[in-house]
C-alpha cells in the first residue's frame with residue numbers, strides 16, 4: 743500500500759468502535775469465531791490513530807431469547823421467528839458477569855472513553871451497537887457520538903457478518919460516514935452470511951478497507 747493515499751485519515755471527528763472482542767468469541771469460547779483473537783493486535787495497533795474509541799460488549803442475561811437453550815427442541819445455529827423477525831439461535835454466550843463475557847485480556851485500549859453493553863433485554867437480541875433487533879429500541883450511542891462531535895466511524899471486531907455488519911449499517915442509517923477495517927475483523931460465516939453481509943454493507947455505503955490504509959499519527 744506504500745505510495746497510496748491512506749483511505750482513512752482519522753481526525754477529531756472520527757471514532758473507532760471495537761465490537762465484541764470478548765472471550766466467548768475467541769478460541770475456546772462458547773461461540774468461538776475462527777481466528778477471533780487475531781483481531782487483538784490489529785486493533786491495539788490502530789488505537790493510537792483514534793482520539794475517541796467506543797468498545798461494545800454483548801451482554802446477555804441467562805436464559806436470553808437468542809439462546810437455543812431457551813427454546814425447547816431447538817439447536818444452536820437454527821433460525822427461529824421472533825416477534826421482531828427471524829433470529830438465529832446461538833449457543834449460550836456472553837452471559838453477564840461471566841469470564842466469557844469479559845473483554846479479551848490482550849486488548850489494550852486504555853484511552854477508550856465508552857463501553858456499550860447490548861443485548862441485555864431478555865427478549866430482544868442486539869447485534870448492532872446502535873439499535874436493538876426490534877428495529878426501534880436505541881442504545882443511545884448515536885446521540886453520544888454526536889454529542890462528542892463525531893461524524894465518521896471506523897468499525898472493528900467480531901463478528902464481521904453479525905455485530906460488525908449491523909453496527910456499520912446502523913452507523914450509516916444514523917448519518918455517519920462509515921468504514922469497516924477488514925483485517926481488524928473476523929467472521930462466523932454461517933450459510934453464506936459473510937458474503938451477504940459485505941453486499942449489504944456496500945449497498946448502504948459502508949467503505950471496506952485494510953488497516954494499512956488508515957493513517958497513523
Ligand code: VGL
Nearest residue numbers: 762800832900901904905
Ligand atoms: C454476535 C452472534 C450472537 C456478534 C453476538 O458479536 O457478532 N454474534 N451474538
Ligand code: ZN
Nearest residue numbers: 800808836861
Ligand atoms: Zn449475542
